Amino acid sequence: MEKKKKMGLIGVSALLFAILFYKQEVAINFGILGLLTLGMIHFVLPKNKRDKQYYVLAILVGLMSISQMWYADVYTFFALSFSLLVLGTYIFFRRLNVLFYPFLLFANYVLFLYRFLSFEWLPKREGGGKRSWKKIIALVLFPALLAIVFFAVYSTGSSLFYDFIKKIKISENTFYFIGVFLLGFLFYFNFWYPYIPRYLILFNKRFKNEFGENNRDKLMISEDLLDVELQRTSGIITMVLLNLILLFFVISYNYEQFFMLGEARNLSADTHTQINTIIYSIILAMCLILLYFNSYFNFDEKADKLKKLSYLWLILNSVLVLSAVFKTMQYVGTYGLTTKRIGVFIFLLLCLVGMYYSYVKISQKKTNSFLVTKMTWVFFFTFTLNSMVNYSWVVTKYNLTFVEDVDIDYLYRLDYNIQLLHDYLKTHPEAEREYYGTFEWFANSQESNFKKPFLSQSLYYRYVNLED
Secondary structure: OOHHHHHHHHHHHHHHHHHHHOOOOOOHHHHHHHHHHHHHHHHHOOHHHOOHHHHHHHHHHHHHHHHHHHHOOHHHHHHHHHHHHHHHHHHHOOOOOHHHHHHHHHHHHHOHHHHHHHOOOOOOEOOOEOHHHHHHHHHHHHHHHHHHHHHHHHHOOOHHHHHHHHHOOOOHHHHHHHHHHHHHHHHHHHHHOOOOOHHHHHHHOOOOOEOOHHHOOOOOOOOOOOOHHHHHHHHHHHHHHHHHHHHHHHHHHHHHHHOOOOOHHHHHHHHHHHHHHHHHHHHHHHHHHHHHOOOHHHOOHHHHHHHHHHHHHHHHHHHHHHHHHHHHHHHHHHHOOOHHHHHHHHHHHHHHHHHHHHHHHHHOOEOHHHHHHHHHHHHHHHHHHHHHOOHHHHHHHHHHHHOOOOOHHHHHOOOOOHHHHHHHHHOOHHHOOOOHHHHHHHHHHHHHHHHOOHHHOOHHHHOOOOOO
C-alpha cells in the first residue's frame, strides 16, 4: 500500500475516531468505528489479497462490532479491539505467526514517537521528496502541538497564566476534540502504518507448520547422552506406564462418578477437584506430545509403537474429558446451570480440540509450532465469538424451565436477562414484591441509558420492555 494512501487513511480514520468519541462514552460509537474501519480495509485492499483467512477475520470484526453496539460492555470492547488488531496485523504481515502479534503491537506502540518523528511515513512527492511535508510538520504542526501542551501544563500552576489563557478565544471543546483526535491518530498510525522489527522476521522463519529437510536428522536429545535406540525405548516404556496409570484412573473415575452413591453436598467439591485433575492431565498430555515429537521421531520408521502409544494416550485423555462432560451435566441437573459451569463445558470442548490437533500433529508430521499456533487461533476465536452469546439469558432460560428449586437470587445477579425474569414473575406474583427493587434498579438504568447521547448508549436497553 502506498505511503500517500496510508497517510490519507490515517488522517480520515483519526478524524472519524474524534467525531465518534467526542464527549461520548465507549458504546455504540466503537461498534460503528469497527464497521467503518472494516469498510475502509475492504475498499483499499486489492482483491488478490482477500484470501479465505481475510474473509474469516473480516466477518469476525463485523460480528464483534454488532456485539459491541448491542452490549457495550468490557468484554465486547476487548473482543472488538483484539479482532481489529488481529485483522490489521494480518493484512500487512500475512506470513507472520499469530504468536508474534502481541510482540509486534508492543513494539509499534513503544516506538511510536520515534517512528513519527523520523517522518518515514510521509509520502514522497515527485521531484520534491519529503522536504515540504517535513517543513509543515517541523515548522508548524509540531511547535503548535508542544505549545498547546505546555499552555495546558502551565495554566494549572498559575492563576494569572490561566486568566491570560481564558482571554484567548479558544474553547475547551477545541482542546478536547484535538486530544481525542490525537488518541485516534496514535491508534490508526500503528494500524495503517505498522512496523515489523527484524528480530521478529528472523524468529518467524523458525515457526513453520512443516519440517524442513534439515530438521529430519535433528535428534530430540543429543546422542552424546543417549543414542536413538535408547531414546526410543525410553519413550515406549514411559508411554506404556503412563497409559496404564491413565487407564486405571479413567476406570476408577467413572466408577466413582456413575456407580458409587455419594452425598449430594459433596458433589460440588468433588466435581471441582476432578476437573482440576483433568486440567493437569491434559497439560501433561500436550507437553509429552511436544516433547517426543519435537522433530526426529516424526520420521523415525522404528517409532511406530511410540506413535500408537501416543494415540492411545490421546484417546484415553479424550475419554476422560467426555466423562467430565457427563459428570458436569449431572452437576448441572442437580444444582442448575451457571455461567461458570458453561465455562467448564467450553474448556472441556477446547481440550477435545487440543486432542484432535495433537493427533493431526503426529499423524501428519507437523511441527510443535503447528500445534501451538492452531490452539492460539482456537482460543482467539473462542474468546471473541463468545462475546456475542448472552449466557445470562441461556442460564436463566434453562433454570426457569428445567430446575425445580430455582436460585432466583443468583439469576437476579446476572446481566442481560431482565426480560425473562419479568415474564417469569408475571406467572409467579408471590415473588414479585421481593424482587421489585431489582426491576426498579433496571428501570433507572434503562432511563439513564436513554438520557445519554445515542452513540454512548447500549442497544440492549432499548429493546427491553417491562411495562406489560
